[in-house]
Amino acid sequence: MGVKISREKWGYIFVIPGVLWYGLFMLYPMYYAIILSAHRWMGVETNPLFVGLDNFKEIFTDSLFYKSTVNTFYFTFISVSLTTFTALFIAILLTKVIKLRAIYRTFYFLPSVAGVVAVGIIWTWCYQPTFGLFNRILQVLHLPPSRWIMDPRLALFCVAITQAWMRLGFNVIVFLAGLLTIPEQFYDAAKVDGASGFHQLIHITLPLARPIITFLLIYNTIYGLTVFGEVYMLTEGGPGSATYTVAYLMYETAFRYSRMGKGSAMALFLFVIILVITVIQMKFFERRTQIEY
């Protein structure tokens, strides 16, 4: 006769793979990253050397790291606002459409399935200064050509546009799903009171959509702050240092120059930034989200 396992214990047995995953691929790497950041380590063949806070001192006095941090914030601001508000706008329009909604949704979502490598390849060709799509369109419209990702002042903005393009569809789907759960009675009641479409938007749709807006803002911000693939594919940090971001610099430091400790210090720095910004965003929106239904 086997040992009878109680029902509650089975619950714990079932979640073992999850706990294991968390320990091995979340806790352990985080712990290891902290240890690494206190060491100088030039690649796997050599021995790590304890250096205390030297890696942090080094990155905080590095002008390229400073530039990358500023770039990362600028990039995130552009990418997140473009993605979130365009998606909200489109989703609101889509709630008014019934017949073609599914088709529109498919079209808007398509870029999100492409993946950063394909997107990077496609957009490099679109931005190409002599034969690329965008300059040819400008030519047709008799407008002066631009150097797009080759122009130091424009490059980071272009990368942000590309990311926004890629992320738009996902945001539209989340917004749309949320907006469609707002009970029809609210709008009916508003119509009886004679509220215009604009008033309904301001007083019903937006306040009730606030939790989704908060969620997507936070999620998109994390996505923006960790931008890597788009930079790697489109500009490799250039021209000059115009599009270096913290995540890209971290990749270069660790995997091109084998500075594992310095790379880890950068990774931790960005992690703390993300944590702080997320908490601020949550607090900011929580305070103003007292309207519940």
Place this chain on the structure above:
Amino acid sequence: MKLSQIISGVIKVLLYFILTVGAITVLIPFLWMLATAFKPYTEMFKLPISFLPKSPTFQNFVELAHTFPLPRLFFNSFFIAGVACVSSVFFATMVGYGLAKFRSRGLNIIFLILLSSIMVPDFTRVIPLYLTMVRLKGDNTYWGVIIVNYLSIFGIFLMRQYAMAIPEELLDAARIDGASEPRILMEVAFPLLRPACVTLLVIKFMWVWNDFLWPLVMLREPKMMTLPIALSGLKGLQVIRYGPLMAGAVAIVVPVAVLFLFLQKYIVRGIALTGFK
């Protein structure tokens, strides 16, 4: 006709107009990719711009196949994504079901802890994980890439959401019949969770297929690389040949796009339910 009717008609037309212009704008880079991929070299730089190749050709794809071991790359991508999907569905169902149906303080705490990992982006973990894999001789191998993907928080969260909807009476009925808990999971819960499994399978497949940072640092040899990782190196070549490059982009996009077009209702539902990808 009343004025208000005219106004609402105008608004409707405007609505469709904006949505259509938006959709076309979003799709233009894709159309440009397709057009370039099927144009012969001579047509590529012609003016005025045309989205329809005059003499469509597979030349770019042939050239791509000469530069890269395409069958091998496709195999790598399908194998890595396939194994990660199956393992992920299996374990996520187990964990998600456990969290949803065996409510206790301890399990709730475990759920919250698991959920907190959404805040930890991939790149904070990539250096330590890479170094660990090198030590375990897992770099440049399939299993090294797959193992970190054997489960995902998204999967657990998704399966938990679906599992909560399973009626408690069904499970209790099976318990009264004397079925063990693992049997109830396999024979009662699992069949009910099948749509959720499809959702997870598709989303996970797209995710791993397109994954960039992790396979980029792990896979060094071309014959081990996934399709996107191999093609990401094409850019670095001295002379950029846009024809084959676009053919490469088509090769990456088509499998996931087809999957998406056929199974999009599952994807949309999954994203709507969990709010993340």
